Amino acid sequence: MIPFTPTDRDCPICRAPVLGRRDKVFCSPKCKSDYHHELRRRTAAYASDIDEILHRNRSILYEIMGPNRRKKIIPRKLLDQKKFNFHHITSYKINKQGKEYRYVYDYAYMEFSNEEVLIIRK
DSSP states (O other), rough: OOOOOEEEETTTTTTTEEEEETOOOSSHHHHHHHHHHHHHHHHHHHHHHHHHHHHHHHHHHHHHHTTTTEEEEHHHHHHTTTTTTTOSSEEEEEOTTSSSEEEEETTTEOSOOOOOOOOEEE
């Protein structure tokens, strides 16, 4: 049996010395559980904020396009007025002409200029 020896590492949760294998990070299962619980909580909170923005953006695009329209060119000012957040997208694609389509779930938009935006529904 290999004896447990103290290491020069401390537990990131309670700062107690970590005993055992060299790759062990936490001093106890409780500290390990507490760490991962907090990590999931913070990740969920951040992801929830981003998801809320994405859902709002999709709602704005749906409102502008309607249920049956596939393609529409609109003034960018309209999206600005509705507080569309251009910084959050779900993905992007660059077409053969080098133009970038930014996706928000099943909608995509491409900025022609500061004046016009093309919206398409996939």
